[in-house]
Each structure stands twice: as structure tokens, then as C-alpha cells.
Amino acid sequence: MIGDPASLDDVITGEPVVPGEGHMPRHVAIIMDGNGRWAKKRMLPRAMGHKRGVEAVRNIVRAAGDFGLKALSLYAFSSENWKRPEDEVSDLMGLLRQYIQSDIAEFESNDVCLKILGNYKALAPDIVEMIEDALARTSGNKGTILAVALNYGSQDELVRAANAAAAGGAITEASIAANLDTAGMPPLDLVIRTSGEQRLSNFLLWQAAYAEFWFTDTLWPDFGKDEFGKALDDFAGRERRYGGR
Numbered sequence: 001m002i003g004d005p006a007s008l009d010d011v012i013t014g015e016p017v018v019p020g021e022g023h024m025p026r027h028v029a030i031i032m033d034g035n036g037r038w039a040k041k042r043m044l045p046r047a048m049g050h051k052r053g054v055e056a057v058r059n060i061v062r063a064a065g066d067f068g069l070k071a072l073s074l075y076a077f078s079s080e081n082w083k084r085p086e087d088e089v090s091d092l093m094g095l096l097r098q099y100i101q102s103d104i105a106e107f108e109s110n111d112v113c114l115k116i117l118g119n120y121k122a123l124a125p126d127i128v129e130m131i132e133d134a135l136a137r138t139s140g141n142k143g144t145i146l147a148v149a150l151n152y153g154s155q156d157e158l159v160r161a162a163n164a165a166a167a168g169g170a171i172t173e174a175s176i177a178a179n180l181d182t183a184g185m186p187p188l189d190l191v192i193r194t195s196g197e198q199r200l201s202n203f204l205l206w207q208a209a210y211a212e213f214w215f216t217d218t219l220w221p222d223f224g225k226d227e228f229g230k231a232l233d234d235f236a237g238r239e240r241r242y243g244g245r
């Protein structure tokens with residue numbers, strides 16, 4: 001049936017999606033929210049919440065591989081997060097440096113292909129260099145695509161994509177999609193947001209057109225593999241109609 005994801009060919013490999021696996025999401029995006037509240041509840045500095053948040057990221061990236069996801073997109077730093085106090089932004093950038101340095105070897109051995117969503121070139125030059133090194137080292141990997149959104153805003157992404165599409169000729173749905181930061185990734189199936197907030201906060205607006213949503217009150221540092229599995233199970237039981245009947 002047209003529109004049934006189980007009958008679509010895999011956009012990356014061109015292979016048919018195996019019947020029975022059609023209910024497993026291929027691409028999951030997570031809005032990792034609640035680090036600040038996690039720390040506040042414990043009377044700890046916000047930086048501790050972000051530090052524990054990185055540990056949650058590590059667990060969830062491993063779990064995505066275990067669950068066999070094709071792609072995982074993680075919202076790590078939005079283009080609006082620059083509005084935060086300078087010391088918090090600097091703590092987050094410090095954690096980003098540490099994370100890339102400590103986990104790149106694991107991406108290499110676990111066949112993880114790193115991708116960046118957003119205008120990462122506006123980050124500090126040493127971070128840009130680290131990112132480009134990590135992208136080059138993992139670009140041939142065929143396992144899970146890990147797309148980390150850094151200095152990402154979906155409206156900014158759409159403006160960039162529309163300009164690139166216009167420069168190449170006509171603006172069409174296909175030409176916009178081909179110029180988004182997510183180009184080459186499978187369609188977005190499921191968006192998860194932690195911490196009880198139920199909004200997109202400028203994340204993957206175009207890509208979420210037919211995505212399913214799953215919300216939890218759990219604060220990001222407490223989000224683990226078991227709860228991730230619950231979200232995937234819940235997704236598996238949903239019927240997607242894509243406007244059909």
C-alpha cells in the first residue's frame with residue numbers, strides 16, 4: 001500500500017523494508033530536556049545536570065545500536081540556547097569537547113556514523129576542527145547514524161535549504177529535502193521529548209511532518225535504555241495513516 005512505511009524501500013540502502021520490522025522506527029529524534037531541573041532538585045549546580053546528561057547520551061547512543069536503529073538525532077544545543085548565561089554556554093561547550101574526544105573511538109569501533117545538524121561552523125574553531133576530524137573518521141561507517149544537533153534551529157535550516165534549492169533551480173519538496181541537514185537520513189519516525197515539556201522548540205519542523213510523538217516527565221539525566229525501549233514499543237503499536245484511510 002502506498003504510504004505504508006513497511007512497503008517503502010529503505011532510503012539509504014534501497015533494500016525493501018522487511019515485513020514484520022515495519023513497526024520498528026528507523027529514525028528517532030530526541031529533545032533531551034531537563035538537565036537543569038535534574039540538578040535543581042538535588043541542589044546541585046546546573047553544570048552537574050549537563051554532566052549527567054552526557055552520561056545519558058552515551059547510554060542512549062549504545063542502546064540505539066542495540067535496538068538496531070538506522071538513525072538517532074539528538075538535540076544537544078539549539079540556535080536559541082546562546083541566550084543562556086555565558087558560563088552555562090561555556091560549560092556546555094566544554095562538555096561537548098570532552099564528549100567528542102572520549103567517545104570518537106567508541107563510534108569507530110561500534111560502526112557509528114556521525115553527522116552534525118545545524119551551523120556547527122559558528123562554534124569555537126577548536127570544536128569545529130574536532131568535529132570535522134570525527135566526521136571524517138566515521139563517514140564510512142555503516143551502522144547507526146548519530147546526528148547531533150549543534151547550534152541547530154529548524155527555521156534556520158529551512159532558510160538555508162530553500163536558498164540552496166533556489167540556487168540549484170526550482171524549489172520543490174524534493175529539492176528542499178535534499179538540502180536539509182538530514183539529507184540522506186531515513187524519514188523521521190518518532191520524536192521523544194523528556195522533562196514533561198510538549199513542544200518542538202524549533203527542532204526538525206519539516207522532518208516531523210508525519211512523525212509520531214512520545215513524551216515523558218522523566219528528566220534527561222534519568223532517561224535510560226528501559227524507558228527508550230518503552231517508547232519504541234509504544235511506537236510499534238501505533239497506526240500511521242499519512243492522510244489515507
Ligand code: IPE
Nearest residue numbers: 032033034035036037038076
Ligand atoms: C537540556 O536541559 C539541555 C540543553 C538545552 C542544552 P536544560 O538545560 O534545558 O534543562 P531545564 O529545561 O532547564 O531543566
Ligand code: IPE
Nearest residue numbers: 031032033075076077078201
Ligand atoms: C530544547 O530545549 C533544546 C535542546 C534540548 C538542546 P530548551 O530547554 O532549550 O527548550 P525550551 O526553551 O524549553 O523550549
Ligand code: MG
Nearest residue numbers: 033034035036
Ligand atoms: Mg530545557
